[in-house]
Ligand SMILES: Nc1nc2c(c(=O)[nH]1)N[C@H]1C(S)=C(S)[C@@H](COP(=O)(O)O)O[C@H]1N2
């Protein structure tokens with residue numbers, strides 16, 4: 001008992017009634033679902049660093065609410081953030097004049113813009129690769145499309161001044177490395193100037209009409225829709241305008257890179273033959289019904305879901321109930337804005353009772369479709385955009 005009291009920093013009154021194997025609530029780690037307002041059906045992959053994903057049926061909303069957004073952290077979630085004294089510095093080899101802004105200055109000086117943006121972790125779908133790839137074993141739930149409000153990164157960069165030799169931007173954030181070493185950054189990635197200068201690339205301070213939730217980057221986050229979500233730095237306080245490809249943590253080696261040319265499964269690939277992932281590939285999810293649904297015979301079934309295609313747009317959405325032998329079209333919506341996911345639905349009639357699978361396949365504006373089997377194996381297990389499938393029974 002003395003030991004617990006020491007940890008709690010005070011006496012445990014009536015502690016003599018506690019059973020020997022009882023851990024006082026005050027010493028239990030906080031429940032991440034409660035701490036971060038997450039739906040109880042979210043799946044925790046890791047608690048240090050915290051990584052949590054959705055299931056397909058949880059992603060049914062047109063705009064993903066906080067409770068159903070996956071969390072991907074490389075380090076520790078910052079604590080005690082003080083938005084009033086928060087600053088963002090623009091520096092680097094290619095800035096004309098290094099400049100620092102308070103949050104208030106960013107908000108009052110630049111025009112506000114709101115976009116729905118699809119953010120998918122580069123490793124979403126990793127769990128299916130064989131031979132397996134190390135890292136979080138995401139299934140299909142590391143994607144969301146929330147509505148972000150902020151100022152254009154371009155407006156802020158131009159205010160500080162961008163030199164002609166600018167190539168890339170790199171973000172820096174305040175989250176702590178797992179080792180607690182202050183000289184190490186958990187992650188510091190970025191994007192070429194062309195992506196940094198797009199209309200939809202924001203320095204966001206709001207998500208779904210409110211302050212950004214802590215786990216998703218409060219009080220300031222970079223959002224670059226359609227690219228691996230690792231480009232969208234959370235809790236950022238510095239952006240460097242670089243005269244070369246940014247060389248921060250997780251930019252080099254094999255991180256967020258795939259072989260420049262396809263390789264056989266399991267093959268070792270030299271770092272110099274790995275290329276940085278830019279636009280994410282075309283993909284879709286059936287969000288209704290939930291896989292395993294039981295339906296009664298004679299009734300038709302309305303399926304629905306979302307489809308997205310990185311920098312491109314989804315132009316065709318199809319489903320199959322005969323294991324890919326034939327495909328029928330779904331109704332497909334226009335995106336709310338560029339880089340937002342699109343919604344699809346279809347009404348399906350089943351010829352007789354029994355077990356079925358519903359497969360969904362999206363095609364982008366370039367004519368590239370999702371593969372029905374696993375796409376190109378790569379050492380880190382990125383970019384799995386195979387068709388989503390659900391099972392239904394008709395009785
Ligand atoms: N500062 C910081 N930004 C970060 C990360 C991080 O660990 N620290 N993780 C990145 C990765 S790998 C992903 S997939 C997304 C996840 O965003 P989310 O947690 O809001 O879903 O944030 C990115 N931004």
Ligand SMILES: [Mo]
Nearest residue numbers: 072121122230
């Ligand atoms: Mo990620």
